Amino acid sequence: PSAARGGGASRIGDDFLKGVPGSDGRGKAQTPAGPVISAQVRTSLQAEVSRQLKPHWQSPDGVDVDQLATTVEWNLNLDGTLASQPRCIAHRGETAANRPQVDRHCEQAKRAVRLTRFALPAQFYGGWQRIQFEFNRKLN
Amino acid sequence: MKPIAILLLIFAATPGVAQSQQSAPAQTAQPAADISQAEVLTGTVTDDSSTQNIGIAIPAFPTEADVQTFASAGSTAELGRALAEVITADLKDNGLFKPTGPAALPLPSLAQVTAPDFPLWQGKGADMLVHGSVSAGANGQLTVGCYLYDVALNQQLIKASWQVGPAEWRRAAHKCADVVYARLSGESPFFDSRIAYIAETGPKDHRMKRLAIMDSDGANHRFITTGQAIALTPRYSPDYKQIVYLSYLNGTPRIYVYDTVAGTQRLVTEGKGPTFAPRWSPDGQWILYSMALGGNTDIYRVPASGGASQRLTDGPGIDVGGSYSPDGSKIVFESDRSGGQQIYVMNADGSDPHRISFFGGRAATPEWSPRGDQIAFTHIAGDFHIGVMSPAGGALRQLTSGWQDEAPTWAPNGRIIQFFRTEKGTGRTGLWQVDLTGKNERRLPTPVDASDPAWGPVLP
Numbered sequence: 001p002s003a004a005r006g007g008g009a010s011r012i013g014d015d016f017l018k019g020v021p022g023s024d025g026r027g028k029a030q031t032p033a034g035p036v037i038s039a040q041v042r043t044s045l046q047a048e049v050s051r052q053l054k055p056h057w058q059s060p061d062g063v064d065v066d067q068l069a070t071t072v073e074w075n076l077n078l079d080g081t082l083a084s085q086p087r088c089i090a091h092r093g094e095t096a097a098n099r100p101q102v103d104r105h106c107e108q109a110k111r112a113v114r115l116t117r118f119a120l121p122a123q124f125y126g127g128w129q130r131i132q133f134e135f136n137r138k139l140n
Numbered sequence: 141m142k143p144i145a146i147l148l149l150i151f152a153a154t155p156g157v158a159q160s161q162q163s164a165p166a167q168t169a170q171p172a173a174d175i176s177q178a179e180v181l182t183g184t185v186t187d188d189s190s191t192q193n194i195g196i197a198i199p200a201f202p203t204e205a206d207v208q209t210f211a212s213a214g215s216t217a218e219l220g221r222a223l224a225e226v227i228t229a230d231l232k233d234n235g236l237f238k239p240t241g242p243a244a245l246p247l248p249s250l251a252q253v254t255a256p257d258f259p260l261w262q263g264k265g266a267d268m269l270v271h272g273s274v275s276a277g278a279n280g281q282l283t284v285g286c287y288l289y290d291v292a293l294n295q296q297l298i299k300a301s302w303q304v305g306p307a308e309w310r311r312a313a314h315k316c317a318d319v320v321y322a323r324l325s326g327e328s329p330f331f332d333s334r335i336a337y338i339a340e341t342g343p344k345d346h347r348m349k350r351l352a353i354m355d356s357d358g359a360n361h362r363f364i365t366t367g368q369a370i371a372l373t374p375r376y377s378p379d380y381k382q383i384v385y386l387s388y389l390n391g392t393p394r395i396y397v398y399d400t401v402a403g404t405q406r407l408v409t410e411g412k413g414p415t416f417a418p419r420w421s422p423d424g425q426w427i428l429y430s431m432a433l434g435g436n437t438d439i440y441r442v443p444a445s446g447g448a449s450q451r452l453t454d455g456p457g458i459d460v461g462g463s464y465s466p467d468g469s470k471i472v473f474e475s476d477r478s479g480g481q482q483i484y485v486m487n488a489d490g491s492d493p494h495r496i497s498f499f500g501g502r503a504a505t506p507e508w509s510p511r512g513d514q515i516a517f518t519h520i521a522g523d524f525h526i527g528v529m530s531p532a533g534g535a536l537r538q539l540t541s542g543w544q545d546e547a548p549t550w551a552p553n554g555r556i557i558q559f560f561r562t563e564k565g566t567g568r569t570g571l572w573q574v575d576l577t578g579k580n581e582r583r584l585p586t587p588v589d590a591s592d593p594a595w596g597p598v599l600p
Contacts, residue, residue: 037179042181045181046181046182046183047183049181049183049185050183050184050185053185054185054186054187057185057186057187058187058189058194059187060325060326061235061236061325061577062325062326062327062555062576062577063555063576063577073180096511096512096513097513097514097576100326100327100328101326102326103326104324104325104326111290111292111293112185114293115292115293126179127179127181128181130179130180130181131180131181131182131183132180132181132182133182133183133184133185134182134183134184134185135184135185135187136184136185136186136187137186137187137188138186138187138188
């Protein structure tokens with residue numbers, strides 16, 4: 001279907017093919033273009049997101065549940081609130097024994113995201129605006 | 141037992157559909173930026189806590205009018221408290237939940253049952269909240285409502301209600317515990333079920349062994365046989381309407397089927413020699429059993445309706461305790477053909493017998509899980525323990541460490557195993573349950589010593 005069909009309009013202006021800037025000469029993004037995310041910053045952000053999720057992540061219990069891992073994706077606003085509801089995009093480690101727990105594992109992982117009040121450095125927003133985290137369980 | 145009327149059973153947000161049922165996205169303080177260009181932050185978070193207990197508050201169920209009922213618990217107000225107590229007891233000691241019962245909690249108003257005071261329950265540290273209501277109709281029937289809420293998310297997870305006769309008020313509590321358990325564990329329910337077992341009384345050299353049945357929490361206990369004959373190894377039929385068991389009267393073994401609906405029993409076969417361990421085929425057409433003839437014990441099958449028996453094993457050793465796989469294609473059994481007792485699997489017609497247990501110690505009384513993924517057995521390695529392994533014989537896990545734990549049987553959901561434990565010294569026997577993690581054991585109350593438990597149906 002055409003991008004212009006229905007209620008929305010094409011975002012591509014008439015000047016697109018000419019290769020000239022738009023009328024206002026600025027992009028539409030309302031958040032500042034952040035600095036480039038270095039590997040070190042990325043590692044720190046990963047650790048911080050993990051730390052903030054951890055108190056809320058409670059795996060279901062059962063046989064072979066420690067073999068299950070669910071990957072959840074979500075987007076955050078600059079103030080740390082959810083810009084989109086978390087969704088499960090993948091899981092691995094499913095066995096005959098833990099199959100009944102797969103949906104519950106996903107639900108608990110999404111619950112952890114919804115309960116977490118994310119507090120992350122605004123200057124690196126570009127590095128944590130979109131998150132995909134894997135939730136798993138380790139038996140002691 | 142009559143099915144209870146289910147007035148309403150709505151899964152407000154089951155795990156599989158939770159995504160589409162969740163509340164609207166959180167309010168945003170800033171307009172969402174264009175994320176198409178954003179790099180994705182990936183990582184891992186691990187739950188490494190030692191316990192997984194979910195705190196569940198279960199206050200008494202309020203009633204719109206406190207009226208007398210014919211239920212043993214008393215008036216509707218008293219019932220409201222008793223229902224919450226039964227639910228609390230059901231959810232306790234299975235390692236998944238940390239329930240707090242009505243004695244320690246405020247009674248909610250009827251309006252709060254459908255609109256909980258979430259800050260109050262958050263303040264009490266509850267993760268989940270069970271609310272309910274109870275009312276009595278003019279016909280004496282009781283209506284019990286049951287609601288489960290996620291306290292942190294202020295979200296209703298499930299609601300259901302049932303209409304029960306006053307004599308069956310406990311079943312409404314078990315049904316409520318079942319929906320909570322199923323919703324929060326992902327597993328099939330099992331509380332609203334019955335258990336058959338052998339009730340033992342009298343001195344050791346003159347033991348009376350009677351077939352008895354009771355609710356899954358030990359309530360509504362009833363003896364089925366009088367004790368004139370010795371009753372052993374009961375097993376529910378696949379449709380759970382009958383119980384097969386072994387009876388010895390004056391040394392003669394007979395296999396009977398007891399009809400739990402009609403309360404009558406019929407003879408299936410009379411053993412020509414010592415007979416053991418009758419078990420149903422999954423289609424209910426056959427009964428497996430073992431019989432010793434001429435010093436040789438083999439496994440036989442007989443039509444459940446009676447008739448000629450057919451021998452399935454033909455070895456020099458002792459072959460006993462056959463149990464069908466859920467699809468009926470294979471039989472797991474115990475044999476000493478290689479020396480000590482070990483576990484073997486053969487085809488349902490007796491062909492291709494092969495040993496599957498190769499770990500240390502001996503292995504006996506195998507029973508195939510109703511889900512097909514595990515075989516429970518008695519692991520004899522010094523003491524007697526309950527163990528499980530895969531149908532191929534791998535992934536051995538020892539679940540109990542009592543002195544003498546034996547005769548495992550499965551809950552209908554294939555997640556809980558029931559067995560009997562003999563106390564060292566006293567020789568007293570009792571029924572126990574253990575979950576498949578092996579972390580959670582609990583004793584089932586019985587009025588007398590108990591052995592040979594068999595789990596019955598999840599009732600309709």
